[in-house]
Structures are given as structure tokens and as C-alpha cells.
Amino acid sequence: MNKVYKEIEAIFTTGIAEEYLGEDVKLVEHMLQCGDLAKEAGAPDYLVVAALLHDIGHLLVEDAHAAQDAGIDMHHDAVGARWIEERFPATVSEPVRLHVAAKRYLVTTNHDYLSKLSHASVQTLYMQGGPLSQEEVIDFISREGAEDAVRVRLWDDLAKVRDKSTSSLKEFEPLITALARP
Template sequence: MSKHPVTNLTPANIVAFLEDIFERRGGEEYLGEPVTMAEHMLQGATLAERSGQDEIIIVAALLHDIGHFTSEFGTFSMEDTEDRHHEDAGADVLQAFFPTLVTDCVRFHVAAKRYLCATRSEYFARLSAASVHSLNLQGGPMSAQEVSAFETNPNLREIIAVRYLDDAGKHADMETPAFAHFAPMVQRVVDQHCGPTR
């Protein structure tokens, strides 16, 4: 059973549903990191906005870890011995309202970590202890066959961009705007995909 009801969601209320998750659950510890869950996702979105990324990338960075709150398996712990598949849980909630580019960035941000560990020798050294722990639960670096398959994704570049924003959003003292700052662009992305809600 999911921790949050995800029925009765519409293009008109999905953004409020997401904002409510940030407000109610965002203060929870992002285990193993010096930031809360909300701070982590807001930092990724803020870094994307500051670097002039397209709105769709900002939104993907903002929502990439939403599955930590919607996964039926609960949130990540450094004591975990099995993966909780938060990436699939998040993408499943978003897929009816967001374009494939956003849901791919959410669904494959874990795979992107495995991909980068396999293809960029310097990448593994950048990972936090929590990311290394979760990497081990998630299958470790990709095999050559997995790398080849992953590289066929048409949104590979954007998925990798969001992965780097994920890794960057872990600063204990970084100031960011609240979810409300990003809510209008989240709604624009929904409206572009589903049609205007007003």
C-alpha cells in the first residue's frame, strides 16, 4: 500500500499534490546526506535554474526523488539491504501528467549513476557515502551490455544532466527558494503535456 494516496489526481491538482508532499515530508532527513529531502531536490532545481537550463530540466531535477515519498517500500536508509525502487515509484506517479523527458529523468536517474560509474572513471570518486551504499543495492556499475542498452535512450543527455544536478544538490548551507517558486513552471510543463487546466 502506498504511503500517499495517488488516486483522483488530475492536471489541475497534481502540482498542489506535489507541493503538499514537499511541505509535509520534505523536512525528513535525506539519510546519509547533510540536507533534508526537500533541500536536496530544491537545490537541484535551483542549480539548474541558475545555470540557465530549460524549464523541463529544472522541473525534472525538482521532482527526481519524489518517489522516496510515494514508494510503497518507504524511504531510503543507510541500513537498507535491498533497493526500494524510488525511481520507479516517482515516475509512476508523474507519468500521466508529465512528458516522457521528465519521467525518464526520474525513472532513470539511478541507472544514470550506474552508467556514469561504468563509463567515467572519475565519477565514482565524487559520490557521497550514501550514494555508494545505494549504488551497491542498485546493482553497482553497469555491465557493457547494460551501457549499450542505456545509450539508446533518446533522452540520455537530459537524464545525465539531471543526475549531475542530483549529485550537486547536497550542500548543508545552500539557500534556495521554496517549492512555490517553481510551482508555476511545474504547472506549465503539465499544461504543455496535458493541455491548459484553466
């Protein structure tokens, strides 16, 4: 079995993976739903893996739940991207790095977007800095992976359906193995 897949399997079965972090679904279900949505949309393999792993930072920080309750931003986007970039190409890590910035970008540029966000996502939005300034919008769209980050973000918002059946992590193993650095 591929070493990176094994690591992901271990991370996806840690205690925090079963936490809800204010949403209707457990983190692990949320990430699997997100990976499925990318796959169903016909996204390229690297983006399916990015969608699947986009919240892995939550599973890597100590006590993400207590931090969220205390209103502390643990920067799960940056934490996750750092972990991913050591194991996958930038096409996978950069959309993950930018998926929180993509929410801020969408709030700024799409008037309907805020009303579609979950309660938890609106709460964290302000912890994460709120809407972007004009300069930040320009900076965001110029960054590598920004467009892909927006796609991940839109699947992220939809991947919060309680009791939805999903693919198992195992079904993503071939994609992970094909993309992971040897």
C-alpha cells in the first residue's frame, strides 16, 4: 500500500475526523462528500484529491474543536496545504491553501453567496478576515490555483448533507497513489 495513502487513512480515522465542527456532518463525511462532488463534476484527478483533502488541516491541528469554540482561527487551510505540498504536486496543495480565501473572495464578488453559506461558515468567515478588499481580490485571482480553489469551495459548501452515502476513502486510493510523490 502506498505510504501517503496509509498516512491519509490514519488521519481520516483520528478522533477529530468524527467531530462536527459546527456543521451537520462529521468532518470525514464532509471531506468524502466533497471528493465525490468533484468526481461527479468530472474534475481532473488532482482536483478530486484536493477536494477530498481540503480540510485535512482540521485533522492535523491539536484540538480544532476547542479552538473553534474559542473563536480562534487555526489556519487549517495553511496547515493542510503545508502537509499536502510535501506529498503532492502544487495543483493539489494550492487549491487547499486558497479554499478559505476563496470563500472570502466569493462573499466579496457574489452577492448571493453569503446567504448560501452554513451558519458555521458565516461564523468562521469573520474569524478568517471577512470579505476581501479590492487589492486582496486582485491578489487572490492572480495566485496559482485560485480558480480551482473557487471550485473546491463551492463543492465544500454543498458537502454538508447529513446522512448522505458517500464513496469510501478506499475508492480514492488509486487517485491518491497515482498523484502522491514516490
